[in-house]
Structures are given as structure tokens and as C-alpha cells.
Amino acid sequence: MRRSLYFLLLLIVGTTQLSACAQAGTDQPAAAPAAVRPGQPLPWLDSLLNSSPVLRQHQVGLSLAYADSARPFYGFQDSKYFTPASNMKLFSFYAGLHLLGDSLPSLRYFSRHDTLFFQGTGDPTLLHGDVPSRRAYSFLLNRPEKVLAYGDIRCVTPFGPGWTWDDYGYYFQPERGAFPIYGNTVRFYATPTAPAKTRAGGTASARPAGPVSRVRVLPRYFVPLVGPATPELLTPGLDKDTHVLRDLQENRFHVLPSNKKWVDETPFVTSRGLMLRLLGDTLRRATANAAWRPRPGQDSIRTLHGLRVDSLYRRMLRVSDNFLAEQLLLMCSTTIGSHDSLSTGRVIRYARRRLLPGLPDPVHWVDGSGLSRLNLVTPRTLTALLLKLHQEVPEPRLLSLLAAGGGQGTLRKRYHDAAGPWVWGKTGTLSNNLNVCGYLRTKSGRLVAFTFMNNNHVTDSGDMRNEVERVLRLVRERL
Template structure:
């Protein structure tokens, strides 16, 4: 009996010490005292909350939203992504997109869809009839249309819906795919590279990029442009039809391993992949390619046990309409932790001091943070998994909103407090 009481006292002391440490550090931090901060720390082995500060309050999550898209994908997609669906009608093959972004994407493995379409003997026709989305999500900044981080959404992206500009050692500018070579215009009034808002005319200064650098610029997409880009890439005609394939027996072509998408999306915080992932979720559940319907379906069927219902509006976190609580983020992290083997999960996430958005913080010989960061102007959040010096895995969400200091100052405080948690416990 005494042994049981002793063990319980040690566990209680540990919980209290974590809570005391977090509260003390928040109180004494001049950086964190001037804005809204929410923290939740949870021990999944003991199923116990170790620290909580405003964890029931709603915060703008920024790219922490991708954790929700990640879980949605894990819930319905298998080891490989469904790349397209098709039906053969006589001498014609009519195909439609599933939202899969991998076709000719420069940063993903080669999609099997390309070889499939290249080798088919039938005439090819692309149908976008299952697509019901706007090109931008709700709450996105309209004037970010030319930013690499805000490509347009579409049913069947090609080349990531981007044009990639690269400069050589002489600072000459090249663009890929070559389809866009005749759409470049030298403009001495433009710094760098900028696309016209309503058309694919890329204006660039004489020396737009330093030697050896590259820049992605989103393309103004249309269904006809998708068919045209495919035709050039496949060296064969691709027609455009608005033919609904609903209720008909469709075959599926799988494209790339799902983890290839997850890893890039989570590590470098790729917004385009996250947005398209929610369309993949919709297709897997036989819904129209519509983000709003996909989110409602995911909340009802896979996320109905969260402590606070999320206000979830897009797949990537570009929208400032998104609102989550820290304790809801931790509950989601627990659900992911239960679904994905630890080694695989940690390989997919950004690792502190090593990869992705966390490569420049939490530096040291020992990697102990595996997480997803989220940044918007005046907002920074970090949610994920922390391995303590004693080998315990803790789940945490550290959310910061409406600060007027620099983001780097806030990141350093988040790093300092979480590093202390690792070292002490």
C-alpha cells in the first residue's frame, strides 16, 4: 500500500511540476506576456493533462490546420493516392481528377498517371464536372495570388499549378514547363517576377533572380488550360468535356505513395498539397470535389469526439477564419498517435534542428521535437510531439496570436520553454 501511495505521489509531483514550470515561464516572459497564448501538454501513456493555459480558448492556427487535413487523409486513403478515375466509351477514354496534385509535380515522385495516359490507345477527354470549388479558399488574401505559397485549387493539378523560374550562372531566366516560354515579358518596373492578376503573363526584371535560385509563381488555372498542359506533356491531344460520370462504373489509377505527399506537406508546410488532400478526401468518400463538404464529412465521421468543435474552413491554414483550441489540437495529436506507428509518424513530421520548417530551431545532437509549425502575420503556433530526456513522449500545442513583436522573438521563447520541458522531465 505504501509503495502504491509513493508511486502515486511521484506521478502527482511530476504533473504539478510540469504545470508549475509552464506557468512560471509564461509569467516571467516579457515576450509572451503581451499577447494571447494558449498551451496544452498531455501525457498519452497516463492519459493525463500535465499543463494547461487558456487551452479552451480559440486561436488562429495558421498551418497547424494541416494536422487536420493530415488526419483526414490518414482516415480514408491507403498506401497510394488515387490519381484519376476513368471510363472507356468506345474509342474514347473520359477521365476526371480526384484532387491528386502529383501529376508532373516537380517536387513529388513521378506519377503513374502520366504513363497511363501516355500509353492508352483511346482518344483522351478530361471532364471537370465533379469539381465544385472556388480557386481560392475562404479568407485567403486576394493579393497573394502571385505568391508561391498560394497556388490555385483545381480538380487535376498539373505541374503543381505553378510555373517554376530558374536562373543560371549568367542570370539568364528559364521557366518550366516550357509551355510558358512565350508568356514572359521583361519589365523594368517590376522587382523580381510577378504574374498579371487575371492572365498568365509573367513580368520580370532583367535580373529577376540571383544565380542558381528558383522561384515558383502560381498559374491562373482553367479547365481548358489543364487539358492544354496535359496535351503538350503527353504529346497527344486531350479534349475537354463537361461529362458527369456519376453513377457509372469507374476505374481508378493510383499515382504515388501517400507518404510522399504527407511528408512534403508536413515538413515544408506545402499549402497546395494540403488543399488538394481535402479534395482527395472528398473523392474517396464519393463526394463532389468541394472542400467545405469534405470538412463537414470529416468532422462528422472522424472528428466528432474533439473537446471543442473546430471552426475549420480550408485545408492549409491560409484562412484566418480557422479557429482551434490548444486542447483540441492535443486531442487530434492523440488520435494521430494512435493511428500511425511512432517511427513512421516522426519521419513524416518536421524534426527540430533537422528538417523542414524546424531545421533552424531546436538545434543539437538530440532530436526531441517532431511537430507542425504555423505562421501568419502576428501569429505563430507549434503543435506536435516532444520526447523528454527520460524518454517520455508528450503531446503539446503552443499557440500565439496577435503579437506585435517579431515572429523570431516568439519562436525563440517557444523553443526555450519546450527545450526546458525536454530537459527537466
């Protein structure tokens, strides 16, 4: 009897507690979804990536981590190696943050009697069309010495390992060097007009018969080297946006017929002699080639500093400027090891050993820009780098340097939202490879570091970008 009463009492108490819980559930708002824990599976995301017809036939990797956490909470093939393309610029950026100060080293110099000896440091901003700095220009222009003597320094080859040779004439692959000028490119500005003779002041007649554009050439030194494209150059495979062709091994430029307004950049073949001629023409001062032989204890070598580093970082990351990224590593090399050379490899070895020793997987890193397909990295390693950047760089500064969805840079045409940007990142694109990594703000307000890599796809690039955006929008909604 007592036992029956005991079980009856337990039943009454349990029923009362369940009723109270149910009542509390109706009187209080539902609790927010708990944050995803590290290692917790996301079946809906696995299913989405596995079932997508756009993603099905190529290599796909995705890594996610809350920006304030220590490690990723989701990975889809994130330990596999991918060709990162321009995502590699984030590694160059990280090296610059640690090896450069708040301004770029523009040149090294010392003075002896009536001669100023100067040497390049890899600074790309001298008379650059997009990130120009007048510091070195004004310095050389106003020095009291009678002679400006350039002392050469050993440097990397003009093209990096694994670069595509037939991209030599495209704006995105200028030659690397110790003392760039004009960004190592020729700029062409075309305006529609009737055929006319060559005019002074930088206008070249590069037109076949019929309505074409008048072309202004900068720097003007190259005007005599510009002419109209001959019929044999007008091959059916030319891209519709190609306006200028350059000979493979010399500075001869051929303008294609057009009656539209356009602007184009074409890299020129660099050399020490050409650099001195361009510099002398610009400064209107005698510039000579000389050996760099400072006397120990007598010649004091100094470094002239120029543009603020964020100006270069912002341009490099937002629009994915390959030339700036390559030159950034050369400038970094002036701060470590020997001063007798500019070496990309020296910086890469230093960064891997001293700056980034704890990454999940070794990075196969061969250049500063990501132009080389020899670069290889895993999604979880890129995400780990994003976490380090977020820990070391104030968030407002970090996000302001990246492309922003619906805002600026390579993401300006995508990820729109009326409330403002919710994606900040770095794209990485080569033929058949489309990657993006960075940070996204979820609907719940958390900042997520993400790496989304797609290699060896044969799908239309527009369809690929649409699918990547669709996946990231769902991540934003559900986390």
C-alpha cells in the first residue's frame, strides 16, 4: 500500500513539473540557436555541397571558423591541397605586416662628393598609375649632387616560377624588378576620332583605314614604338577586350582597330638601361649606371621611406594586383638577411619558419601573387591564416583593406545587401579555378572566417560564382 502511494506521489510531482515547463515555454520567447561547436557536424551543409550539380564534378573545399575562436568548426575536404591563385596574396600581406613598418622602403642611398649613389628596394610606386608616390621622385629631383648614379642589385627573374609564359602581354603580369618605374607597364588611352597623323605630346597614329580611336601613350618614350596591328596579328582567338599586342621579346606595341573609348595597360620588357632612360627623361637630370661599392666606415647608407603601407595593401587586396604583391615580397627581403640581393624565396622561407610555424598543413609557396600554379594550400590552412590576421589586426582596419561584397574591389558586383556589406574577402581566380576566402557576418551577428575553394571546374565561371554566393548566403542565414 505504501509502495503504491509512493509511486502515485512521484507521478503527480512529475506531471506538475512537465506542466510547468510547458507553461514556461509558452510564456517566454524561444532561445536563440546555440553556436556551432568545433567539430560539430552540419548535415545540411554536407548535403548541399554533395548534391549541387554545379559543384559535383570538380574539387571542392570549404572551411569555416568563428573569427574569435581558435580553430575551424566545419570542414569539407579542408585537408586536401588546392591551387589557391590570388588567395596567396594574404600570405604576402601577412609577411608585410611583420617585416615592414608603417611605410614602404623606397630606395637606399649614400652620397660621395658630387655623386648620389642609389639602389632599388623593390618599391613599385614610383610614377605608378594607381598607387603613385612622389617621395622618391622628389628626393632624386631635388638632390644637390650633380650626378645620380644607380647601383644595381641582384634580383629575382622577371617572371616567377610556374607563371604562364603567354600572359607576358597582359596587364596582370608585369615583370618584377628592383627599381620599377611606371609600374613596368605602358598605358594606352583611346578616344574615338577620324584617322590622323601622329601628334606630339604622346599621341600615336595606330589606325588602319576606317573609324578608329586616337591613342595617347604614357610614358611618351614609347610613342615611336607603337603602331597599328597588321592583319596577321588579328587572329580569331583574340579576346574581345584585347586592344594592344606586344612582341614577345621586345618593346614593339601593336594597337588593334577600334572606334570605341578604351584604356589598356601592357607590360614592357624591363632592363637597367631602359629604366635609366625613363628616369632621366622624367627627372630631366643626368642618371648614370655605377657599381654599388660603399666604403665601410666612410659611406653612410640610408633608406628613404615613401608611401604608407596600407595604401599598397588596400590596392593589392581589393583589386588583386599581382605586381604589387610580387614587389611587396621584394621589399620585405630588404629587412632580413643579406642586403646584396632582393629575394622572394628568402622571405618565403623566413615567413614559413618564423612567422607561420603553427599552420595546420605546410604551405607550398613560390611567389607573392598566386600567379603560379605551383602554389598549393589547404582550405583549413587559409582559414587558420585568416584567424591569425583577425587576432593581430584591428577588425575595422582589416576589413577595410579587403574587397567588400556590393562595395568595392573584386566582390563589388556580388553579395549585395541593402543594409551594407556582409562579406569581406580575397578572391583567387585562374582558368578553371575559382576561390574566395575572408569573413562573413551571419544574421545572428557572428563574424565567420571562411575559405571556399573550387579547382578544376569546367562550368561557366558565372554559374560558379552564383553557386558560391548561394552557399555562402545559406551559411549566413543558418549560423
